[in-house]
Structures are given as structure tokens and as C-alpha cells.
Amino acid sequence: MSDRTLFQLGAPLLFGALSLTANAGEITWEVVETAEPVEASAPVVKLLLSADKIYTAAGDVIDGGTIAIAGSKIAAVVPGASGDHEGLHVGAITPGMVDLSPRIHLADLSVEESSETIPYLSTTDGIDLFDKRWERLLRTGVTSVMYTPADEACIGGMMAVLKTGGEPSIEDRLVEADVALRGAFGSHASRGNHPVYGRPTDHFSRRPTTRMGTEWVHRKSFYDALAAMKNEERQFEGWEILASVLEGERPYFVQASATQDIRTAIYLKEEVGLPLLVVDAAAEAWKEPGLLVRSGTAAVLPPHAPQGRTAIDNGFLAWNTAKTLVDLGVPVALSSHGQSSVTGQLGAQAGYAMRGGLTRDEAIAAVTITPARLAGVDDRVGSIEVGKDADLILWSGEPFAATSRVVGVVLNGEVVFTSSN
Amino acid sequence: MTIPRTLVQGALCASLLLGSLQVADAAAGDKLVIEAGRIITQAGDDIVDGVIVIENGRITAIGAAADVEKPWDAPVLGGPDFVASPGFVEAHSDSGMDRSNENLDVTPFLNVRDSIDPVSFYFEDCKRWGITTINVQQGNNTVVAGNGRIVKPTGMTVEEMTMRPNYGFKISIAPKGGKSRATQRQALERAFGDLRSELEELATDAQETKDYERREALAQGRDLEEGKAPGRAMTGTGWKVEGLENVDRAEIDEKILPLLEMVEGRHDVFLYCGAPMDVQPAIDFAAKNGLTARTTLVLDNSCWKAADAIAASGLSVVLDSNLVHVETDVVTEEETETFVPGVFAEKGIPFALSSANSSTNSLWFQAAVCVGHGMSPKDAMAAVTTTAAEIIGLGDQVGSLEVGKLANVLLLTGDPLDMTSFVEQAVVEGSVIYDRTKDVRNKHLYEGVEPRGAAAVETEEAELPSKDDAK
Numbered sequence: 025m026s027d028r029t030l031f032q033l034g035a036p037l038l039f040g041a042l043s044l045t046a047n048a049g050e051i052t053w054e055v056v057e058t059a060e061p062v063e064a065s066a067p068v069v070k071l072l073l074s075a076d077k078i079y080t081a082a083g084d085v086i087d088g089g090t091i092a093i094a095g096s097k098i099a100a101v102v103p104g105a106s107g108d109h110e111g112l113h114v115g116a117i118t119p120g121m122v123d124l125s126p127r128i129h130l131a132d133l134s135v136e137e138s139s140e141t142i143p144y145l146s147t148t149d150g151i152d153l154f155d156k157r158w159e160r161l162l163r164t165g166v167t168s169v170m171y172t173p174a175d176e177a178c179i180g181g182m183m184a185v186l187k188t189g190g191e192p193s194i195e196d197r198l199v200e201a202d203v204a205l206r207g208a209f210g211s212h213a214s215r216g217n218h219p220v221y222g223r224p225t226d227h228f229s230r231r232p233t234t235r236m237g238t239e240w241v242h243r244k245s246f247y248d249a250l251a252a253m254k255n256e257e258r259q260f261e262g263w264e265i266l267a268s269v270l271e272g273e274r275p276y277f278v279q280a281s282a283t284q285d286i287r288t289a290i291y292l293k294e295e296v297g298l299p300l301l302v303v304d305a306a307a308e309a310w311k312e313p314g315l316l317v318r319s320g321t322a323a324v325l326p327p328h329a330p331q332g333r334t335a336i337d338n339g340f341l342a343w344n345t346a347k348t349l350v351d352l353g354v355p356v357a358l359s360s361h362g363q364s365s366v367t368g369q370l371g372a373q374a375g376y377a378m379r380g381g382l383t384r385d386e387a388i389a390a391v392t393i394t395p396a397r398l399a400g401v402d403d404r405v406g407s408i409e410v411g412k413d414a415d416l417i418l419w420s421g422e423p424f425a426a427t428s429r430v431v432g433v434v435l436n437g438e439v440v441f442t443s444s445n
Numbered sequence: 446m447t448i449p450r451t452l453v454q455g456a457l458c459a460s461l462l463l464g465s466l467q468v469a470d471a472a473a474g475d476k477l478v479i480e481a482g483r484i485i486t487q488a489g490d491d492i493v494d495g496v497i498v499i500e501n502g503r504i505t506a507i508g509a510a511a512d513v514e515k516p517w518d519a520p521v522l523g524g525p526d527f528v529a530s531p532g533f534v535e536a537h538s539d540s541g542m543d544r545s546n547e548n549l550d551v552t553p554f555l556n557v558r559d560s561i562d563p564v565s566f567y568f569e570d571c572k573r574w575g576i577t578t579i580n581v582q583q584g585n586n587t588v589v590a591g592n593g594r595i596v597k598p599t600g601m602t603v604e605e606m607t608m609r610p611n612y613g614f615k616i617s618i619a620p621k622g623g624k625s626r627a628t629q630r631q632a633l634e635r636a637f638g639d640l641r642s643e644l645e646e647l648a649t650d651a652q653e654t655k656d657y658e659r660r661e662a663l664a665q666g667r668d669l670e671e672g673k674a675p676g677r678a679m680t681g682t683g684w685k686v687e688g689l690e691n692v693d694r695a696e697i698d699e700k701i702l703p704l705l706e707m708v709e710g711r712h713d714v715f716l717y718c719g720a721p722m723d724v725q726p727a728i729d730f731a732a733k734n735g736l737t738a739r740t741t742l743v744l745d746n747s748c749w750k751a752a753d754a755i756a757a758s759g760l761s762v763v764l765d766s767n768l769v770h771v772e773t774d775v776v777t778e779e780e781t782e783t784f785v786p787g788v789f790a791e792k793g794i795p796f797a798l799s800s801a802n803s804s805t806n807s808l809w810f811q812a813a814v815c816v817g818h819g820m821s822p823k824d825a826m827a828a829v830t831t832t833a834a835e836i837i838g839l840g841d842q843v844g845s846l847e848v849g850k851l852a853n854v855l856l857l858t859g860d861p862l863d864m865t866s867f868v869e870q871a872v873v874e875g876s877v878i879y880d881r882t883k884d885v886r887n888k889h890l891y892e893g894v895e896p897r898g899a900a901a902v903e904t905e906e907a908e909l910p911s912k913d914d915a916k
Contacts, residue, residue, distance in 0.1 A: 328805075366814055380891055427816040
């Protein structure tokens, strides 16, 4: 019996015994008698979760499996689910979702108007953690987000990855600060601006006022940064951040929805050399997918709209876009733009992408491990693997099916949400 | 005189110009067989490898392939890969109209017929997502609204679309824009109060005329000839005005006549409640005016709180499309979610679901969400098929696949509640009204195939026809 006995709630986790159970169909949970006293540092299993299916987003789908959580981390993932232990049993478990475009900013109040290029600003300094939308996102299974500034500056500052729950302090929620630089093409970057006439003191009297101007500002900024990298005298505020993007240390996340704006972004990447480009709100990426393949660009898709036209620059998002891009090898992440409604939330977006042809496994990757990789936080979140943060979604049935829903969310090893009806 | 049908068809065939009309005519009158790997009947168990036989727009046989004889001359749709399901029934909608609200308070003399746009995108989307019966009523922003209509989403004129003309009235208990609840209730009281006093006045006048004639006859020493009463006595279970049989109905102002018909129980009424506090007044209003037997409550999603009152009243309800009610605690700001259909199911209140939009949040999705919250697929489907049909008085016509019912059948690529299923073909009264392979907009949305004319043609690559070709 003892060789099939692993761990139980509150008991130290014994990794040696665990390996014996990999092929065991059933698991019984009881205290393991150990000859040696357990070391104080051994992780203590505090939560056991089992499901009919575990989608790890790390290559496996386990039919009937159990996840053991110790502290805030995943301590073990094993096949075999037993109904007689004290943990929870659900239809399916997936990693918590990662949304790279949640857009929980304070609308126009978060737009810095001192300049159209503000790479040196960090969005971590402007986050309202008391916004109700964090909690709503968490209920829908989004456990990590990249905090985006409003796209009304050409180069709009650095973005952080945060957890959606926990204590309302940046220290507690921050996964990583300044992971990526934000930029915007399209009409948003110049929205509301006008040239200097009439009211010269108006702060909207600033460049750029057209798509052409937006592109000019981008090119000038990156060329100035290239010059600053060679010549100390030409350094300017924030040049080193642009340099880090040019050197591929940080990805450049740029909003471009219409196909003309996606072209502009990719041509800029190829012209100045931006190793890591991610096009956000890339609704019309389906029109010229070859450009993304050629340039090695990744895409974050905006929420699917019932009639195809999305909110940003009226970009038409065909519902097979994710499928088309995934088939071509383009990294694709889906986003919710902060919606928590039944039809708007990130899980629904994954369902719509499946309606457009994506397989369930591909859809899971597009809301978990792919966005985590694009944001460079896949060492901590985005898949169910031993040692990663225990951020999990408990589903009533198959993930993203219209007939399934999120019945529980685990964040940093704690059950932060359960739903009974 | 009846013209033999074959003769008409022959004449149409003879005319090349009218060839397409002949096809439509034949489809409506002729036979059709639908085969499916699974038939969801909503009238009992599902049928595996089933066959539906349709003649003259109605189902004449349904069952397992082995048990049903297929007419040799009927075209066959579907196949083992398809799932057949009843067409969905929208129990209440204000979509498809030019504008859904009239700014006057009491307008029972208006008719949504004049507002329905047969080519509106809404009806096109209904076909695509399997809604085959729609009860179109004016919006909720009203006191007493115009006369509604039950339509199917096919046809180029309102008449062609109509299943049931002049059906139902919307009455709102919740305040319309610019009113408080007090002024709304007052306006509603006044509408029916004015009706009553006007009828009483007419009845009194008629009685006086009658009395005068009798006195005159008495004075002249002749017997009064008792003629046939010009009108008929008021019926109904609410209040009555005595002596209305003496009033010719044509004398009653047509602007209030529909209200009289409502009180007499001759119209279905859809009472809108915008908050739990509207529910009991709605029930009382219906009882007072004799509407109860024909009333359905149209509810805001907060109205689950008044579920006990609704259960006691025995009324059916149409639920708001937002199925989860979120309430924020005023002190702690904590949000509590309630799954609304679950409350009604638990109390045994018959409910129909409604669409929020005509596609992603359409009836199939509403039913799927209910399954996600623990309802059985059959019960969830009932709320968008049989229960909805019963609410609009078409329970014996649509909503399930049974012999004798109208042949409103969907052929789907999978389970109707599955996100990845598509309606492949939709059949209404035996005619195919939707075919996905010919749906240009669907191809645009799901395959990125732009409709002809939408994309700019790159001229250097396009082959221009030469003048020789034109000859």
C-alpha cells in the first residue's frame, strides 16, 4: 500500500514516492510513514485538484489527473484522479489565462500629453488596483495581464505584467515590470490632436495629426536611438529603452488594426531592425499573413465582433484569423480588451477562435502559454508544470465550450473564486 | 373558381421569366425528406439515424430510418453527419423594426407591420443562426405599444413573412424615458380608465336613446319593435361596462378599440417589468383588467427577486438576455452573481430565453449558457423552442418536430449548443430558406473570403475582357 501512497493534504510532499505513481490508475491519499524526519523545508501540499481532463499547455492533455499545490506553486501533476480525497474535482483544468491587451486603463486620464514619445514612463506608476474590472477578469479565469496604456501616444511607455488578484499593492501583484515597450499606429495615436492654429495654448496642438505623422514620429525616434547608441552626445531621455527594443531585449508591442497599419509596423521592424515585434489588435492580419511570417512578427488579436468589425479603427477580424496565423507558425494570442461579459470574456474569444477553426489545444495555447512567452513571463505562468505559479482555471466541462463555465479560479495557490450556480 | 394547380405550374414553366417563382411555389407545396444522424425532436427522446418526411409544409412522418417510408419522389436533404433540430423560437423581440419605440404614450392603434423591414440584417442573421419564428413587439420604452406580429425570417414583404398578423401588445410597467414610476402607472391607469369612462358614456347615450324610443312608442300607443342589438355585450374577466350591446362597435374610437379587445381577453399581452418592484403591480394590473389569462411577463434580469410573486401568479415569463445578474453591495462594493434562469427553473415558472444580438448571443448560445449552469440540454432547448412557442400561442404549430407541426427544421453540422456547430440548412414550412454554402457574408466572416465588389481589384493583374470577347 505504501508504495502507492503519495501525499495528503497538509502532509510533506515526497517527490521520491511520487514517481512510483505515474502509472497508477488510482491514488489513495494518506500520510506516508517516513523513516527520516521530514525536513522543515519540504513543501507541504495544501491543495489537491483533480479533473477529468487537465490541459497543461505544456504539450500534454491528461485524461483524469491530479494537481498538487504547495505554497503558491504547482508541486506535482500526476495521472489518476481519485474521488475520495479532500480536494476538488472538476470537469477540466487549464492554466490561468494571460491577457496581453486587457485595456484596464483610466480612459483618457492615463494619456500622458507632454510628448508623443514617452518610452521612459512606466505603466506600473499609473495602475488603479481598486478598479472592479480586475476582480471581474479574475472571475472569468484571467489570472495575469499585461497592463497597457491608452494608445494615444505614438510610443506610450513600458508595460508590466500583473496578477489580477491578491493584495491590492503593486508589490504583491507584479509578475514583472517593464517587460515590453508600447507603441501605436493607426488613428488612435493622433486622435484629438490638431495643428497649432486658433488656440495655440491647447495641449492637443501637437503632432502628429495623421497616420503619416505617426509613422514619422516612430521612425525618427528609432533613428535617434540608433544614433544615440553610437554617439553619447546624441543621447536623449529614454533612448536606452528604445535601444533595448532595437537590441531585442524587450519586445515592441504596437497597436495596428487595419491592414495598412500592420504593414507600416512590419515595414518599420524591417527598416530599423526590431527583433521582437508584436502587433496588438491585429484584426486584419488575415489579409496579408505572409507579411507576419516573413518578418517573424507575432499577433495579439482583438475580441471577435459578431459582424466582424472591431472597435479599433474598424478593423475587420475574420473569425478564422487565429487559425490562419497558427497554421503559418505565427505566434497568436487572443485578448478580451477587459470584457467580462459572457460573450466578451477571454474564454469566449477562445471559443470563437475555435468556431473559426482552431483546435482546443491551439485555443488554449493562444490564451495561456503563447501570451506568456510573448510577454517573457513563461517561466512563471502560462502552463501547468511543476514549479510554476499555481494559477489555474477550474471548468465545469470542456474549456471554452458554450456549455461550460468557469467554476473556480486558483491564483498563487489559493482558491480565489468559486461559483456554485 | 379554383385553377388546377398543375395548370398554374405549367403556365409558369412556360414562362422563362417566371421560372424562379415556380421553384418557390413547388417547394412550398411539394415533398421533402430530411435525414440526420441525430434528430433532436424536443417532443420525446432524440432519434438516432432518423428521417423527417415533409409534405405541404408540415411534418407527415418522423422516426428512425428503418421505420419511416420515404416518398420515392421527394428530394432529400442532410445525411448521417448532420444533426436536425427544431427551428428556434424568439418569444419576444423588438429587432427588425425601423425604430422599436414610438414616442407617444398609448398607441394600440399602431401596428409593427408598418415598421418591420424585411431586408433588415437581423432577419438575415436569424436564418444563419436558426431562428425560424419571431414574435416582433414594440420596444419596452412605452406605456401601451402598437400591435405586434409573429413572423418567419423569410420573404421580401411583411405579408410574406407573417405567420400571425396583429398579434399581441406590449405594455410597460417600468417607466418609459422621461417618466417616473408614479407617472408611468398614472398614464397606464388613465389609458384604461379613459377607456372605461368612454365606454360608459357610449353605453349611457345608447341607453338614453333606447329609453327615448320606448317612451315615444308608449306615447304613440304602439309596441316598440325590439330590433337586434347593434353591438354585443362586453365579455372578459376584469371589469365590465353594462349595456355595451346597445353600442355599435364601429362607433367606438379606433384608437381605444384595441384596449377594449384586450380587456375582453382577445389579445395576448406582454407586460414589461424593469425592476423587481414592477412585478407585483404588473400582476395586479393584469388581474384588474382581466388580462391575466393572456399575459406573459417580459423581465429585466433583476426580476428574479420577485420570482415567488410570479410563481404565485402562474404567469409565464420571457427572460432578459443577460442571464447572470450582478448585484453590487452598496457598502462593501462586493459583487454577487445570480444565474437567473436557475431561479425560475427551481420555482417551476415556465420561461423562454431571448437573444441579445442575432448572432453570438443568439438563442442557441443562451440555451448553451443554461447547460453550463447545470440545466439539462433538453430543458435548456425547451426555453428556446417549445416553451417559447407556447408563450406565443403557437405550441401546436412550431417548437418541436412532431407529425402535424410546421416543418421548421435546422440541419446543423453538430450539436446545436456547440460553439463549433453551424446551421448548414434551415427549412421553414418545408422550404429551404438558408444554405450555408451560398452565404456570402458567412464566408467573409469565417473564411476571410471577401464578397465580390468589396475588395479593390488589382488592375495590373486583372484580365480585362477584350473587345473580341464582348462580341
